[in-house]
Amino acid sequence: MPSLLAPRQPAIGVTIAPLPPITPTLPVAERETVLRMHGVSCWYGSFRAVKDVSIDIGAREVTALIGPSGCGKTTLLRTLNRMNDLIPSYRTDGHIQFGGQDLYGPGVDPVAVRRRIGMVFQKPNPFPKSIYDNVAFGPRINGFKGNLDELVEQSLRRAALWNEVKDKLKQHGMALSGGQQQRLCIARTIAVEPEVILMDEPCSALDPRSTLQIEELMAELKRDYTIVIVTHNMQQAARASDRTVFLTMGEDRAGYVVEVDDTVKIFTNPRERLTEDYISGRFG
Amino acid sequence: MSTASPPAVGARPRFEPQIARRKLAGTSFLGACMAAIGLLLLALVLLLYDVITKGLPYIDLDFITGTPSRRPEQAGILPALVGSIEIGLMVGAISFPLGVAAAIYLEEYAANTLFNRILRTNISNLAGVPSIVYGIFGLALFARALQLGRSPIAAALTLALLIMPVVIIATMEALRSVPDSQREGAYALGATRWQMVRRSILPAAAPGIMTGIILAMARAIGEAAPIIVVGAASFVTFLPTPFQEGFTVLPIQVYQWASRPQDAFHGIAAAAILVLLVLMLLLNGLAIIVRARLSRHLQW
Ligand SMILES: Nc1ncnc2c1ncn2[C@@H]1O[C@H](COP(=O)(O)OP(=O)(O)O)[C@@H](O)[C@H]1O
């Protein structure tokens, strides 16, 4: 699928600087692993939504999770910051190591985990507060002691939103456009200085221009953060990620990993027939 | 499956749109709705007309600032007005923290167990208990057992209990109307459950909560039956203080004057109703303003 990797062509009438070329990926041995999943299964009551996943998430890389609807991408993603703990029937099997520590170990507080592993949702969900208070929310609840104004500005800058909102920080976050709201949510997430940012189809509710802005932002952010993104958009996975995990589901509707590899490899020369069929649009 | 025959190839589906008839059905329904509204409005207008024509001539500063008297032309409603406002404020101050706390527990903390479901259902049922029953309970518990006597505070506690189910239900509705994406957004930043509730959910639910409480307070101010049981007096010439015996409220003053045989007393009863109506209108207006101000930017 070489066309997917072609340099991005801005849509007509849209002027956006081209992305820097995808950084060459390091060989596996030199990668620093942030999250290591081993034999992870996700259960909703007696229904197994995800089966036996063993993958490593490399530091300061963008890892894309792709696969057909209902194969468990969201479930797997929310397992990584213990968001699914909020669902009473939910249970995780297997091991997830985060920075060498067992993520689901006995002494681990999900509240502490979620500050270190932030999340951006499918539908932008700013709080009904001012832009400033949206970004300051996380630092405030986490006992931030430094200069809040500075942190807010810095977070908005890194989310590529500062120039658009610097004169209206007191305005409501909900008055922004969809793409701006999503960047506000990203600013809000990085304001608590997480190590990992999970994104669940962050562009599915956005127009193409905002989508490109978010992709550029991800390329910027991965210098400091590890990013795991769920996406339905093959071009997005191809353009914006370094590693791609392809999941699908079997007869029992449980999702499983078909193939994990460097994105270039997955999109040019996949090992599995299923992967090739999926990325070329023959199913899913 | 096997008995259903497939549609004949080439047979065109047949419709009988009958648009005129469908539209007629719609028009008839609209007519029925408007008739219902018209009937209600008529009743309301007649009531208001009656009260205003009878009561308005009696309303002046002396009526508002005066105390009850055996002579209707000298009677005023200040003790009852002050009693109503005083008790209304106490009812709000008592039912707000208790009701909101209970609703937060039920909506944001309580697990979905059988016990909690039964609890929730029963709160709705409590809203349907006749108010006089609360009066009897208030008399036994607050006036007698707790020895608060026939005081405004005993009446306020009774009324607070009476409107508690409404406050709890309104608050629960308001909390439920805040989408889960707001809760997840707070959790994803490392909020504890209380931080999530306090800083994300409560501000977003505030318009609904405040509206519910103000309207419940208006209901409490209009109640007469439970307060009569708790021991409101009908002839009070001094301004009531919360912990002292002897007080009255507007609905009781109305009831008392309206049951006199003389026409002039009926006139001042109507005037007192007008004062009560204005108090209600003020509270309802306040509810609308609060709602509009607080929810200006809420859009999910
Ligand atoms: N809260 C839940 N309770 C029960 N089953 C769920 C829940 N959330 C998702 N599922 C099920 O888990 C499977 C995977 O869902 P999801 O992770 O949302 O898939 P994807 O994001 O890949 O579309 C689906 O079969 C879905 O019905």
Ligand SMILES: [Mg+2]
């Ligand atoms: Mg999903």
